Amino acid sequence: MAKIATREAYGKTLVELAEKDDHLFVLDADLSGSTKSGMMKKVAPHQHFNMGIAESNMMAVAAGMAASGNTVFASSFAMFATGRAYEQIRNSIAYPKLNVKICASHAGITVGEDGASHQTVEDISLMRGIPNMLVVCPADANAASEAVKAVYKKEGPCYVRLGRSGVDEVYTEGAVPFTLGKGNVLHKGEKVAIIACGMMVQEALLAKEQLQKEGINPTIVDMHTIKPIDEELLVSLAQTHTLFVTCEEHSIIGGLGSAVAEVLVQKAPRKQVMVGIRDLFGESGTPAELLSKYGLTAQHIVEAVKKNME
Amino acid sequence: MLVSKYKQHAVNMRKNILKMVTEAKSGHPGGSLSAVEILTALYFTQMDITQENLNSIERDRFVLSKGHASPVLYAVLCEKGFLLEEELCTFRKIGSRLQGHPSMRMLDGVDMSTGSLGQGISAAVGMALSNKAHQKPYRIYTLLGDGELQEGEVWEAAMCASHYQLDNLLAFVDFNGLQIDGNICDIMNPTPIDEKFKAFGWHVITLEDGNDIEQVIQACEEAKTIKGKPTVVIAKTVKGKGVSFMENQYTWHGVAPSVEQCEEAIQELEGGRS
Numbered sequence: 001m002a003k004i005a006t007r008e009a010y011g012k013t014l015v016e017l018a019e020k021d022d023h024l025f026v027l028d029a030d031l032s033g034s035t036k037s038g039m040m041k042k043v044a045p046h047q048h049f050n051m052g053i054a055e056s057n058m059m060a061v062a063a064g065m066a067a068s069g070n071t072v073f074a075s076s077f078a079m080f081a082t083g084r085a086y087e088q089i090r091n092s093i094a095y096p097k098l099n100v101k102i103c104a105s106h107a108g109i110t111v112g113e114d115g116a117s118h119q120t121v122e123d124i125s126l127m128r129g130i131p132n133m134l135v136v137c138p139a140d141a142n143a144a145s146e147a148v149k150a151v152y153k154k155e156g157p158c159y160v161r162l163g164r165s166g167v168d169e170v171y172t173e174g175a176v177p178f179t180l181g182k183g184n185v186l187h188k189g190e191k192v193a194i195i196a197c198g199m200m201v202q203e204a205l206l207a208k209e210q211l212q213k214e215g216i217n218p219t220i221v222d223m224h225t226i227k228p229i230d231e232e233l234l235v236s237l238a239q240t241h242t243l244f245v246t247c248e249e250h251s252i253i254g255g256l257g258s259a260v261a262e263v264l265v266q267k268a269p270r271k272q273v274m275v276g277i278r279d280l281f282g283e284s285g286t287p288a289e290l291l292s293k294y295g296l297t298a299q300h301i302v303e304a305v306k307k308n309m310e
Numbered sequence: 311m312l313v314s315k316y317k318q319h320a321v322n323m324r325k326n327i328l329k330m331v332t333e334a335k336s337g338h339p340g341g342s343l344s345a346v347e348i349l350t351a352l353y354f355t356q357m358d359i360t361q362e363n364l365n366s367i368e369r370d371r372f373v374l375s376k377g378h379a380s381p382v383l384y385a386v387l388c389e390k391g392f393l394l395e396e397e398l399c400t401f402r403k404i405g406s407r408l409q410g411h412p413s414m415r416m417l418d419g420v421d422m423s424t425g426s427l428g429q430g431i432s433a434a435v436g437m438a439l440s441n442k443a444h445q446k447p448y449r450i451y452t453l454l455g456d457g458e459l460q461e462g463e464v465w466e467a468a469m470c471a472s473h474y475q476l477d478n479l480l481a482f483v484d485f486n487g488l489q490i491d492g493n494i495c496d497i498m499n500p501t502p503i504d505e506k507f508k509a510f511g512w513h514v515i516t517l518e519d520g521n522d523i524e525q526v527i528q529a530c531e532e533a534k535t536i537k538g539k540p541t542v543v544i545a546k547t548v549k550g551k552g553v554s555f556m557e558n559q560y561t562w563h564g565v566a567p568s569v570e571q572c573e574e575a576i577q578e579l580e581g582g583r584s
Contacts (some may be wrong), residue, residue, distance in 0.1 A: 025443070046443065049474070057466035060429040064436020067414070067422055068367050070446075072436075088429055088463075096414050096423040 003166025006144035006198075007105035010162055011023040011036025013148040014073060024109040024152075027062050027074045029055045031040045035075040035105040035162075041170055055080045059100070061087035066098035071152060074100055078107035078161060079120040086126055087121060093159045094132045096140050101151045102127075105162040107137075108249035109282040109290045110199060112165065119282035125254025127159040128227045134180065135227040137161040137248075137256075139201035142171040146178035154180060161198060163249075165287045170222065180300045185231040189217035192305055196247035197223050202274070203291075204247050206298035211305060218245075218305060229259045231267065238268035245273045252276035273304045316354060316523045320346050323385035324552045324579050326398055330381045332572035334402035337410070340562040342382040344486040344521070345453060346545040349386040351526035352451055364392055364418050370448045371421040371437055375430025376455035376484060377411040378564070382422065392419045428461030430454070431481060435471045438479040438540075449534075453482045457489030459500040465510065471540040472511030479540040480533045481512075485520065486549035487556050488560040503544050513541040520545025552579055 018024050018040040026048045032038030041048045051058035055076050062074040075081070081104035082089065093100045104123065111119045127135050136151065138144040144162060149157040170186070179186055183195070187208060189251065195202040201222045208220050219241060223230065237244075244264065246257035257274035264270050277294050291297050319504025323346050331337035349372075353359065357370040374383050384401065387393040395508060400406035407417040422437075423431040434452035441448055458464060471479055491497050500506075504514045513536045515529045526545065533541035549563070550556025553575040556567075567575060 010477035022444075025440075049439065049471060052466075052473075054463075054466035054470070056428075056463045057432045057435070057470055060432030061436035061439065061467070061470065062464070063429075064373075064422065065437075065440045067433065068437050068440035070440055087426060088432070091426040092429045150451075283555055304582070 003168055004141035004164040005164060005166050006138055006141055007036045007164065009141035009144035010103055010105070010148055011039035013145045014040040015043055017149070017152055018047055021071070022047065023070045025049065025065055025070050025072045027051050027058050027072060029053055029058050029076040029080065031076050037073065037075040055085040056088050059085040060092040062100045063092035063096070063098050066100050067096070072100045073103055075103050075105065075117060077106035079118055080170060082123040082126050083120060083160070090130050094130045097132050097156050099155055101158045101160065103148065103160040105196045106164045107161045108163060108198070109277065109294055110163055110165040110249060110287040112213070112287045112290065113284050115284040116281040121251040121277045121282065122254065123161060124226055124250050124256065128254065128259065132157055133227065134158040134225070136180070136225050137196060137198040138224050139222050140167050140170040140171045142169060142176045143178060146176045147224065150178055150180050162298050163199055167199045169207065170201050178224070181225045181228045183231060183233045184222040184224065185219065187220040187221055189219040191241055192216060192218040192243045192245065192309065193221060193241040194218045194245045194247060194301065195223050195256065195260055196219045197226060198249055200247040200249055200296065203296065203298045204301060207301035207305070210298065210302050216305060216309070223256060226256050226259050229263060231263050234260060234263045235268050238264060238270050240308065241270065243273070243305070243308055245275060245301060247275040247301055250276055251279060253279060273306065273308050274300055275304050313524060316350055319350050319354060320523070321579050323350065323382065323389055325467060325576050326385040326388060326395070327381040328553070328567065328572050328575050330384065330398050330401040331566040332435030332569060333399045335566050336402060337381055337566055338378040338564050339381070339567065340488065340549040340559070341376060341486065341551065342379045343551045343556065344549045345379055345382045345484045346546060346551065347521045347523045347526050348453060348482050348484065349382050351505045351523050351530060353386045355527050356530050357451070359390070361392060368448070371450055373422040373434040373437070373450070373452040374412055374424050375434070375452050376427065376458055377430060380410065380412045383412055383414050387419045394580060427455070427458040428463035431464055432467040434479060434481070435467050435476065438471065438476040439474055441478055442474065442476065450479050451492050452511060453484060456483055456485045456487065456500060456503070457497070459483065459503060460498045468507065468510040468512065472477050473539045476540045477537050480530065481540065481542045483542060483544045484547055485544050486547045488549045488558070488563065490560070490563040492560050494517055507542045511539055515541060515543045517543060517545040520547040521551050554578060
C-alpha cells in the first residue's frame, strides 16, 4: 500500500473546500509547495495569498481576515508556524477566538535531513497551552482529510499537526470515523491501553501485532484530538486497563502523554508510560533512522509494554 | 463652527482619559492624550460607524495597534454615544468590559483585540486584504505608536500592505517621540520614519501638528485619493497633550496621576487650553 503524507491530504481537501466557499482564504509563508496549501490555487487562485517569509505577520493577517467574516487557513512548517508566530497565535487569534485554522506541516523529527532547526518536538505543547485552541494530530492521510473538514466546520481557532513523510493507511478512504474530541478505539484488548496520535498510530498497530504473538492483547486508541482530550474514553478505559502507554512523535513534556496524564492523575490514576522524545532536540538523518534513534518505533512500544506490565 | 465642535469633543475625551487612568490607578495617559485629535477626526469625520452598524463588518473599521492607548479608544466610543460615561470608571477593574488593552470580544465597537505591539497593523492589513478580495468599499484605519515601529512585524506588515496594493488602508503613526524608557531616538532610533515607509512603497503624509484636527482631516482626505498603495500619516504629536505637567514627559507614558493631579489637569483643560 502506498504511503501518503498527511500534508498531501490537506492540500487535496483544501481544493474541495475552497471551490465551494469564497469566504475561505489560505495564507502561506513561502512554503505553499511543501505544505501543499498551494494546491487550491488551481481552483481558487484569488483565495490564496502568499505572505512571504514572514510568519508573524501572516498569523495576525489571518486574524484580521477572520475578523472580517472569513475562514482562514494559515500554513507553514510547524516549527515556524507555532514557534516564530506563537505570540501572534496567542494574542491575535486565540484570545479573540477568531476563525483561523493553523495547518502546519513538517512537524516532529520525521522532517528528517533538515535537522533540529526544522524539527519541532514542542508544537503540541505550545498550542495546547493556549486557551480557546483546539489541537488535532491525524494518523494518516485519510484521517487528515477528515480532520481538515472537521476544523473547517468548527468555529474558532484550531491547530492541525501534519507531517512531511508518508504514513501507512490506518483508515480506509471514505470510512474514517472522525469526531473532534472523540478518540477512536481501533482495537479492543485488555489490561494495556496504547494511546497514540499522528504517525505513531501506525507504530502502535504494528506493536499490537507483535504483542499479540507474545500473548498480550493491548487496546489501541487513535487520540487524534489532543485538546480537548477525550476524558470520557480515558476514564472508561481506566476501569478495565491497568497500564496506559502513550505514543507521540513529540516531546514527552506537554504533548499527548501529558494530556492523558492530566486526566488520569485527576480522575482515575493508573500507571502510565510515555513513549516520545525525551527532552532532546532532533538531528539530521532519514526519518526511519531518527525514529529508531529517538525511541519511536513499534519495537520501542513493545518493550515499554513488556517492561511495565505487572 | 465645526472645528470648535471637534475641539469640545477633544476636551471631553481628554478629561475622560484622565478620569479613567486616575480611577484605575494605572494605565497609559501620555500616548492616549497625544492621539485624541487623530481619533476625533476618524470617528467624527471619516468612519461611517453608527450605533446600528457597531457590530457589523459592513463599515469602516479601526485597529488600535498601540493597544495600550485604550483610554483614547474608550473615550471616543463614549463621545460617540456607544458607551455610557458611567462605565468608564470600570476601566481596568475586575469584570469590566474596558480591559487594560482592548478586547473585541468584550466591548462592542472594538474592531480588533490588541495590546501586543506590532500585531494590530498586521490585523488591519488582513481586514484591508479581505475588503479588497470581496470588493467591499470600506476603509481600514490603524494607529501605531512611534516606539512600536521598533517591532519587526510592523515592517513585515508594511511590506505586505504595499505588495497587495492596499489603498483602502490608512495607518497613522503617533509620532510623539517618547516611549516608556525615554526618547525613541535614544532607546532605538526608528527615524527617518517617512523614508522607511517610502522605501516600503507607501504614500507618506507628514503632519507638522498631529494635534491639529484640521491637518488630520486633510490627510485623511488626501489618502482617499491615493490609488494602488497604502498611505501612512506620520503625525507629529505631543505626548501628554493638553496637560502642561504631562506634556513631552516620557515618565507619563504608563503612570496614573493622583486625584489632585487629575483635578489640576481637568481645570487646565476646562480653562480652554487643549
